Amino acid sequence: xxxxxxxxxxxxxxxxxxxxxxxxEQEELQKKGVNRLKDIYxxxxxxxxxxxxxxxxxxxxxxxxxxxxxxxxxxxxSSSKAPAKGRLMQKSRMDFAKSNAVSRQATMARxxxxxxSTNGINQRPGGTSRR
Numbered sequence: 001x002x003x004x005x006x007x008x009x010x011x012x013x014x015x016x017x018x019x020x021x022x023x024x025e026q027e028e029l030q031k032k033g034v035n036r037l038k039d040i041y042x043x044x045x046x047x048x049x050x051x052x053x054x055x056x057x058x059x060x061x062x063x064x065x066x067x068x069x070x071x072x073x074x075x076x077x078s079s080s081k082a083p084a085k086g087r088l089m090q091k092s093r094m095d096f097a098k099s100n101a102v103s104r105q106a107t108m109a110r111x112x113x114x115x116x117s118t119n120g121i122n123q124r125p126g127g128t129s130r131r
Contacts, residue, residue: 002018
């Protein structure tokens with residue numbers, strides 16, 4: 001086919017020159033393909049980088065619990081009015097409130113107050129009571 005084209009156009013080349021031209025053309029095509037592949041890989045890598053998880057330095061949110069200040073705020077003992085810090089603690093407080101020891105203490109306190117009022121502690125010296 002190459003011989004026919006050369007004879008029809010009246011051009012004469014040496015086969016070696018034709019071969020070298022063909023090799024250069026193939027090398028150029030190969031370089032273009034390699035460059036295209038490099039660009040595609042580079043683009044895919046940038047897309048992967050953009051989708052990666054990134055570590056962010058954030059402060060944890062501060063506690064929403066109100067900090068108590070004033071007398072007794074730093075004490076290690078808890079008051080009876082303080083809320084229970086968990087279900088287990090709340091349950092143990094309720095069990096203690098229902099126990100026999102607490103009911104005995106309450107009855108003894110009532111008895112003491114009844115005894116004081118009947119002994120005349122609340123009366124004035126002269127026999128008249130306060131109102």
